[in-house]
Amino acid sequence: xxxxxxxxxxxxxxxxxxxxxxxxxxxxxxxxxxxxxxxxxxxxxxxxxxxxxxxxxxxxxxxxxxxxxxxxxxxxxxxxxxxxxxxxxxxxxxxxxxxxxxxxxxxxxx
Amino acid sequence: xxxxxxxxxxxxxxxxxxxxxxxxxxxxxxxxxxxxxxxxxxxxxxxxxxxxxxxxxxxxxxxxxxxxxxxxxxxxxxxxxxxxxxxxxxxxxxxxxxxxxxxxxxxxxxxxxxxxxxxxxxxxxxxxxxxxxxxxxxxxxxxxxxxxxxxxxxxxxxxxxxxxxxxxxxxxxxxxxxxxxxxxxxxxxxxxxxxxxxxxxxxxxxxxxxxxxxxxxxxxxxxxxxxxxxxxxxxxxxxxxxxxxxxxxxxxxxxxxxxxxxxxxxxxxxxxxxxxxxxxxxxxxxxxxxxxxxxxxxxxxxxxxxxxxxxxxxxxxxx
Numbered sequence: 001x002x003x004x005x006x007x008x009x010x011x012x013x014x015x016x017x018x019x020x021x022x023x024x025x026x027x028x029x030x031x032x033x034x035x036x037x038x039x040x041x042x043x044x045x046x047x048x049x050x051x052x053x054x055x056x057x058x059x060x061x062x063x064x065x066x067x068x069x070x071x072x073x074x075x076x077x078x079x080x081x082x083x084x085x086x087x088x089x090x091x092x093x094x095x096x097x098x099x100x101x102x103x104x105x106x107x108x109x110x
Numbered sequence: 111x112x113x114x115x116x117x118x119x120x121x122x123x124x125x126x127x128x129x130x131x132x133x134x135x136x137x138x139x140x141x142x143x144x145x146x147x148x149x150x151x152x153x154x155x156x157x158x159x160x161x162x163x164x165x166x167x168x169x170x171x172x173x174x175x176x177x178x179x180x181x182x183x184x185x186x187x188x189x190x191x192x193x194x195x196x197x198x199x200x201x202x203x204x205x206x207x208x209x210x211x212x213x214x215x216x217x218x219x220x221x222x223x224x225x226x227x228x229x230x231x232x233x234x235x236x237x238x239x240x241x242x243x244x245x246x247x248x249x250x251x252x253x254x255x256x257x258x259x260x261x262x263x264x265x266x267x268x269x270x271x272x273x274x275x276x277x278x279x280x281x282x283x284x285x286x287x288x289x290x291x292x293x294x295x296x297x298x299x300x301x302x303x304x305x306x307x308x309x310x311x312x313x314x315x316x317x318x319x320x321x322x323x324x325x326x327x328x329x330x331x332x333x334x335x336x337x338x339x340x341x342x343x344x345x346x347x348x349x350x351x352x353x354x355x356x357x358x359x360x361x362x363x364x365x366x367x368x369x370x371x372x373x374x375x376x377x378x379x380x381x382x383x384x385x386x387x388x389x390x391x392x393x394x395x396x397x398x399x400x401x402x403x404x405x406x407x408x409x410x411x412x413x414x415x416x417x418x419x420x421x422x423x424x425x426x427x428x429x
Contacts, residue, residue, distance in 0.1 A: 074310070077303060084299035 005057035012054030019047035033090035037083050044079040048072055118158060125151050138184040138191060145180065149173030162326035163249040166318070170334035178341075178415055182290060243392045246324035253328070254396045258374065258385040265329075265403050266367045268410045276354060279418040285355035290417020291345050304346030311339035319404050323393070329400045333407035340412040351416045359409070366406025370399050 019042055026039025052072040059065045125148060132144040149172050156165035199207075236248050236256065243255040253261045279286075294300060315335035322328035343349050352359045373395055374385035381388045387395050 070310075074307075077306065081299045081303040084297060085294060088295075088297060 009054045009057055012050045014054075016047045016050030016054060019043055019050060023047060034087055037087055037090075041079060041083055045076055048075050121151060121155055121158065125155065136195065138187055139181075142177065142180040142184050146173055146177040149177065163247070163328065163331075166326060166328075166331040170331045174338065175334055175411060175415070182415075182417070243387075243396065245393060245396060247322060247326065247328075249326070250322050250328055250396070250400075254399065255387065255392060258370075262367070262370050262374065262385065265370065265407060268407060268414075269363065269367070272363070272410050272414055275414055276418055279420075283419045285353060286419040287353045288351045288413060288416035288418065289420020291341065291351070291415065293345065293347060296347060300346045301348065304343050304348050308339040308343060311335055311342075315339070315404075315408070319400055322400065323397065329404040329407060333404045334411060336404070336408035337411035337415070340408070341415050344412075344416065351413075354413075354419050362409045363406055363413070366399075366403035369402045373399060 023039045023041075023043025026042070027036050030036045030039055049072055052068045055068055056065050059068065128144055128148045128151065132141050132148060135141045135144060149168055153165045153169040153173065156162070156168055198204075233248075236252055239256065240246070240248055240251045243251045245251045245254075283289075315332040318327040318332035318335060319329050320327075322332070344351050354360075373387075377386040377388070378384050380386075
């Protein structure tokens with residue numbers, strides 16, 4: 001049983017790491033903001049989800065498991081929102097807002 | 111052991127590389143993004159050094175809040191940035207700056223490398239004197255009992271910072287609502303986040319403060335989370351930032367320091383020294399101070415991010 005759980009951990013965390021790697025490569029290589037966001041969400045949602053799934057068998061108690069799940073859900077929530085905001089920004093270029101909103105104007109410095 | 115060593119070495123190399131990149135990069139915006147990543151890596155390093163309190167402060171204040179302030183500054187400076195590129199200082203001045211910086215780095219390195227072995231420490235003294243304070247987290251014990259004066263000044267110093275921010279307001283705008291926060295066009299995603307996240311965030315903030323007595327956490331970390339939730343609601347446009355002339359707001363800003371000073375002053379008669387706690391009441395007093403300070407710090411940090419009062423004056427008539 002212990003062995004099976006350990007194997008699950010190794011497989012899931014490795015898969016998660018692969019998604020993070022793929023997401024990072026996509027972020028660096030893709031041509032524009034929308035496709036880069038697509039790559040990022042893979043790392044954030046799937047990659048982090050798989051890492052959390054892999055760590056679940058290793059936690060000491062149900063509270064720590066809940067905390068891990070909460071981390072993933074909060075990352076999902078904020079990632080999805082920021083993705084929407086950035087995508088909206090990238091889809092509708094708005095020059096006079098770009099000055100006051102540099103934090104969101106992520107496509108500016110490439 | 112070796113695995114941990116590999117991870118630590120990778121972390122150190124990453125941090126050093128990022129630090130160099132932040133200095134070398136030309137655009138302010140990229141430098142700030144690099145600085146945020148640098149701060150998060152520093153937080154991981156503090157965790158590796160078993161200094162979880164410092165890690166949380168670094169992540170919340172050093173990276174989150176400072177990063178946001180710097181992003182705002184970079185956005186404001188963006189129009190002037192290209193002009194700055196053309197007016198680079200001459201080679202001589204740059205070499206001189208480089209030499210001075212290198213001297214400081216070398217001096218710091220020498221000091222760190224020449225520390226006596228074992229390093230001087232007050233840890234044992236703190237551990238021996240922790241029980242009378244009633245708290246179990248040695249960091250909180252030091253901050254609020256043994257070195258309370260530092261903490262008092264630390265929380266008061268936020269107010270001059272806020273006054274500094276407010277003082278750059280234009281004359282006609284004085285007293286109005288802060289207007290530096292970005293206001294993205296209303297979007298359902300942002301509104302949803304600003305409605306869903308704050309209950310959890312407030313819970314996490316209170317948990318951090320409450321836990322600070324016995325486990326890593328404390329008022330600064332908790333207050334930063336609370337301020338973040340407030341700012342999120344403000345950015346989403348669900349609430350307007352309060353006008354800075356409001357008496358209640360100003361009372362909220364200073365009440366933490368006032369309570370701290372009040373309890374500290376009464377210690378002169380009750381416990382024989384300024385900022386000393388009467389025997390047996392240390393823990394409840396520390397908790398009370400932490401609670402009120404948290405509110406004040408959260409309000410101050412939120413208003414720091416909200417910036418100086420802008421020109422809109424919904425409550426005052428133009429004369």
